[in-house]
Amino acid sequence: MSRVADVKTRTSSVELLATLKKSYSYLELSAVLGLSAPILSRYVRGHVLPSAARSEKFIATFRERLLRKMVTDEVRVTGDGSYDISAVVSNVGLLRQIAKVVYSEFSLVRVDRVLTMEVDGVPLAAEVAGEFNVSIAIARAERDLGVEEFLEQKAVYSPSSVKYLYLPRAAMRKGEHVLIVDDMVRSGTTIEALARLAEKAKAKIVGVFAIASVDQAMPKLKGRLGLTCPIESLVSLEQKSRRYNY
Numbered sequence: 001m002s003r004v005a006d007v008k009t010r011t012s013s014v015e016l017l018a019t020l021k022k023s024y025s026y027l028e029l030s031a032v033l034g035l036s037a038p039i040l041s042r043y044v045r046g047h048v049l050p051s052a053a054r055s056e057k058f059i060a061t062f063r064e065r066l067l068r069k070m071v072t073d074e075v076r077v078t079g080d081g082s083y084d085i086s087a088v089v090s091n092v093g094l095l096r097q098i099a100k101v102v103y104s105e106f107s108l109v110r111v112d113r114v115l116t117m118e119v120d121g122v123p124l125a126a127e128v129a130g131e132f133n134v135s136i137a138i139a140r141a142e143r144d145l146g147v148e149e150f151l152e153q154k155a156v157y158s159p160s161s162v163k164y165l166y167l168p169r170a171a172m173r174k175g176e177h178v179l180i181v182d183d184m185v186r187s188g189t190t191i192e193a194l195a196r197l198a199e200k201a202k203a204k205i206v207g208v209f210a211i212a213s214v215d216q217a218m219p220k221l222k223g224r225l226g227l228t229c230p231i232e233s234l235v236s237l238e239q240k241s242r243r244y245n246y
Helices: 003-021 026-033 037-044 052-074 092-106 121-132 189-200 217-225
Strands: 113-117 135-139 150-158 161-168 177-185 204-214 231-237
Touching: 003 026, 003 037, 003 052, 003 092, 026 037, 026 052, 052 092, 052 231, 092 121, 092 177, 092 204, 092 231, 113 121, 113 189, 121 135, 121 177, 135 161, 135 189, 150 189, 161 189, 177 189, 177 217, 189 204, 189 217, 204 217, 217 231
Parallel strands: 113 135, 113 177, 177 204, 204 231
Antiparallel strands: 150 161
16 A cells, blocks of 8 residues: 555544544444544544554444445335435435545555446545546536537447437546446446446546445446456345336
8 A cells, every 4th residue: 555545544544433423422433343432532533543454444344334334224215116325325424435435445556537427426426536536537318518529338228228328538538547436236237338438438447336236236247347357336235126227
């Protein structure tokens, strides 16, 4: 880990502890993290920074034992059996902590650009891009007025549902290392289309991350894309009665 990544991970873990302190007591955090309440208090108050190793442990524990539950608790099942994670996407504080976990997961690889699809993927992409201090490339279902050159990709969601995604050619440069993020992956069609756009731009995909996926969509997607980079979702949800195609 570089010195910059080391410091960022340590400071991020303190911000995380401060956020958790709003919902949990020191005694509760002590039971989860395995550290005494006085030590946690010194971290939260900024008197001392935890070591890089301890910071990574905080983030890992948060992801494994707390964050997934916090996200799952915000997921709503609609009347037709589909999943609604709009409460997660609109929760800025929660998105910020998810973005910090994404940074921790991908801090060892070079990231030059974050790629996403309008609309719901944009809030998470903005937070993740902020963590990496890079720009966002946003694919859209319609061409932007005033932009002359686009990369275009066909996305087949079902035999009767075909869309085209458009990415301004200037939004991504040849050779850039790209991290693809989205809010929800169901069949993986949108992520696959984003990956093809990155390939058309001659960029290198270094990872794929989604807040939630349905019915083991991520492992299936990894097989279809033929990528060796990490392809992950924070939570995996079971398939409901409705068939998802996007």
